[in-house]
Amino acid sequence: MKRRTAVSLMVTIVGGAIAAGSGLTAWATWAVSATPVQGLAQTGQLPGVENLAVRANGKKLTFSWNEARFASGAAVGGYRVVATAGAFLGTACEATGGSLTCVYTPSGRPEGTFVVRALAGSKWIGPASAAVTYAPGNENLVLDAAVGAAEPTSTATTGGSKPKAKSTPKATETAPTTAPTGTSPTAATGTTPGQPTVSPGTAGSTPTETAGTAGTTAPAE
Amino acid sequence: MRSDRFPRGRRWGAGAAAVLLCLGTASVRQAPAPEPVSRDTATFxxxxxxxxxxxxxxxxxxxxxxxxxxxxxxxxxxxxxxxxxxxxxxxxxxxxxxxxxxxxxxxxxxxxxxxxxxxxxxxxxxxxxxxxxxxxxxxxxxxxxxxxxxxx
Structure with a gap:
């Protein structure tokens, strides 16, 4: 009897302890979610490239320009020189790895109007630079047909042999003797006749004053 | 016979334990629902x-x-x-x-x-x-x- 009573008391005590403790261990938690919020990620834009210049060396044209960077200061991925008027239209040459020059060896006569555009990634392409036109027969003559910025980019041929866009004639004066008209104005498909393109007033060269403009506005690739 | 199998002491103890267990269960408190926040208070x-x-x-x-x-x-x-x-x-x-x-x-x-x-x-x-x-x-x-x- 005593043993049974003791067992009963033990059961009672244990049960009471469990009952007393259960109140402290039965807490529940609940989940909460955040109010959805919006984050923003903004992309930059490729800058324009400045001071495109072209020099001829035999049948090769060497282009150079100033370095361009994103507004954040990061370097662009590369550059592409595009012929926008002349016997050939399209990509003339590209530069990567920080290079600021590239060489174009046309299959035909080295001539035409060119612009340069910055590149980034595999698809980003920047705006066209001011155009530069090279006229055959004027080796080492750097012509800058930039619209609104008619300063020649190279001083190598200063001394009057660097006509500006929309200005005349010194190039015209020399060009006719050395500038073959192999490319007819219409065949050029652009607006650049075989005559030096920076010589407004020359017969057949009506659009030359706008070559730079055309170059800058119609770089279709 | 039946009373021999369940002596009075054991019955009392079992009964007391059962009562205490029931009281303990009843005392289990659910965590309260989130305390109300004002309409102007943002959620997490x-x-x-x-x-x-x-x-x-x-x-x-x-x-x-x-x-x-x-x-x-x-x-x-x-x-x-x-x-x-x-x-x-x-x-x-x-x-x-x-x-x-x-x-x-x-x-x-x-x-x-x-x-x-x-x-x-x-x-x-x-x-x-x-x-x-x-x-x-x-x-x-x-x-x-x-x-x-x-x-x-």
């Missing part, structure tokens, strides 16, 4: 800093701040983000144009009652394959998170 809040100047190949981090409007602490268990939309047509909100990496932070993170804490950051990466139409675009990211109340 997240804030992500904007990322600027992205370009092909760029990697940036957006820092996340957590705000707890409740009068008790919460434990933040997860934070994530995904690309939701863009501001420019032709620039799709896809991984080809922008990727959100995993969250970098120490989770779970306990935020004190009515407190705020810097939870960490997640990476935002622009791959080289990003479309040209994504220049000067704004990508909108959906940032979300989950938490649990902390036992009191």
């Amino acid at each position: 809040g997240l804030r992500a800093t904007p990322v600027n100047g992205l370009y092909p190949g760029a990697v940036r981090r957006s820092r996340v701040t957590v705000t707890n409007p409740y009068p008790y602490p919460i434990s933040v268990r997860s934070i994530g983000a995904r690309v939701d939309s863009t501001s420019r047509r032709g620039c799709r909100p896809s991984a080809r144009n922008l990727r959100v990496g995993r969250f970098h932070g120490r989770l779970p993170l306990t935020i004190p009652a009515r407190g705020r804490a810097d939870a960490g950051a997640f990476e935002v990466q622009m791959p080289g394959s990003v479309d040209d139409a994504c220049q000067r675009a704004t990508f909108r990211l959906a940032v979300s998170g989950s938490a649990r109340t902390v036992n009191r």
